[in-house]
Amino acid sequence: SESAGVWTLQASILVQNEASIDLHSACxxxxxxxxxxxxxxxxxxxxxxxxxxxxxxxGV
Known part of the structure:
Protein backbone atom coordinates (compact mmCIF):
# COMPACT_ATOMS: atom_id res chain seq x y z
CA SER A 1 0.00 0.00 0.00
CA GLU A 2 2.90 2.37 0.69
CA SER A 3 4.15 2.08 -2.90
CA ALA A 4 0.71 3.27 -4.06
CA GLY A 5 0.77 6.23 -1.64
CA VAL A 6 -1.96 4.78 0.57
CA TRP A 7 -1.64 5.83 4.21
CA THR A 8 -4.53 3.95 5.84
CA LEU A 9 -6.23 0.64 5.07
CA GLN A 10 -9.50 -0.21 6.81
CA ALA A 11 -11.44 -3.45 7.07
CA SER A 12 -14.93 -4.10 8.40
CA ILE A 13 -15.24 -7.74 9.49
CA LEU A 14 -18.17 -9.62 10.98
CA VAL A 15 -17.54 -10.22 14.70
CA GLN A 16 -18.08 -13.96 14.23
CA ASN A 17 -15.31 -14.20 11.60
CA GLU A 18 -12.47 -14.87 14.02
CA ALA A 19 -10.19 -16.30 11.32
CA SER A 20 -10.33 -13.05 9.34
CA ILE A 21 -9.77 -10.95 12.46
CA ASP A 22 -6.73 -13.08 13.34
CA LEU A 23 -5.38 -12.83 9.78
CA HIS A 24 -5.74 -9.05 9.72
CA SER A 25 -4.04 -8.80 13.14
CA ALA A 26 -1.14 -10.89 11.86
CA CYS A 27 -0.82 -8.48 8.90
CA GLY A 59 5.08 11.42 3.94
CA VAL A 60 2.65 8.78 2.76
Whole structure:
Protein backbone atom coordinates (compact mmCIF):
# COMPACT_ATOMS: atom_id res chain seq x y z
CA SER A 1 0.00 0.00 0.00
CA GLU A 2 2.90 2.37 0.69
CA SER A 3 4.15 2.08 -2.90
CA ALA A 4 0.71 3.27 -4.06
CA GLY A 5 0.77 6.23 -1.64
CA VAL A 6 -1.96 4.78 0.57
CA TRP A 7 -1.64 5.83 4.21
CA THR A 8 -4.53 3.95 5.84
CA LEU A 9 -6.23 0.64 5.07
CA GLN A 10 -9.50 -0.21 6.81
CA ALA A 11 -11.44 -3.45 7.07
CA SER A 12 -14.93 -4.10 8.40
CA ILE A 13 -15.24 -7.74 9.49
CA LEU A 14 -18.17 -9.62 10.98
CA VAL A 15 -17.54 -10.22 14.70
CA GLN A 16 -18.08 -13.96 14.23
CA ASN A 17 -15.31 -14.20 11.60
CA GLU A 18 -12.47 -14.87 14.02
CA ALA A 19 -10.19 -16.30 11.32
CA SER A 20 -10.33 -13.05 9.34
CA ILE A 21 -9.77 -10.95 12.46
CA ASP A 22 -6.73 -13.08 13.34
CA LEU A 23 -5.38 -12.83 9.78
CA HIS A 24 -5.74 -9.05 9.72
CA SER A 25 -4.04 -8.80 13.14
CA ALA A 26 -1.14 -10.89 11.86
CA CYS A 27 -0.82 -8.48 8.90
CA UNK A 28 -0.43 -5.46 11.17
CA UNK A 29 -4.04 -4.31 11.48
CA UNK A 30 -5.29 -3.09 14.86
CA UNK A 31 -8.85 -3.09 16.19
CA UNK A 32 -10.37 0.39 16.21
CA UNK A 33 -13.75 -0.62 17.59
CA UNK A 34 -17.00 -2.50 17.12
CA UNK A 35 -19.83 -1.16 14.99
CA UNK A 36 -23.12 -2.52 16.30
CA UNK A 37 -25.88 -3.70 13.97
CA UNK A 38 -24.19 -2.24 10.90
CA UNK A 39 -24.04 -5.20 8.51
CA UNK A 40 -27.14 -6.93 7.16
CA UNK A 41 -26.79 -10.64 6.47
CA UNK A 42 -29.60 -13.18 5.92
CA UNK A 43 -32.30 -10.85 7.28
CA UNK A 44 -30.35 -10.11 10.49
CA UNK A 45 -28.27 -7.13 11.56
CA UNK A 46 -24.70 -8.07 12.44
CA UNK A 47 -21.95 -6.34 14.40
CA UNK A 48 -18.65 -5.70 12.67
CA UNK A 49 -15.13 -5.09 13.94
CA UNK A 50 -13.45 -2.06 12.38
CA UNK A 51 -9.74 -2.68 11.88
CA UNK A 52 -7.09 -0.48 10.32
CA UNK A 53 -3.45 -0.48 9.31
CA UNK A 54 -1.57 2.79 8.95
CA UNK A 55 1.64 3.28 7.04
CA UNK A 56 4.78 3.85 9.05
CA UNK A 57 6.46 5.51 6.06
CA UNK A 58 6.81 9.27 6.51
CA GLY A 59 5.08 11.42 3.94
CA VAL A 60 2.65 8.78 2.76
Missing amino acids: GFRTVGTRERIGGLKDYWRDTVLMERRSEAP
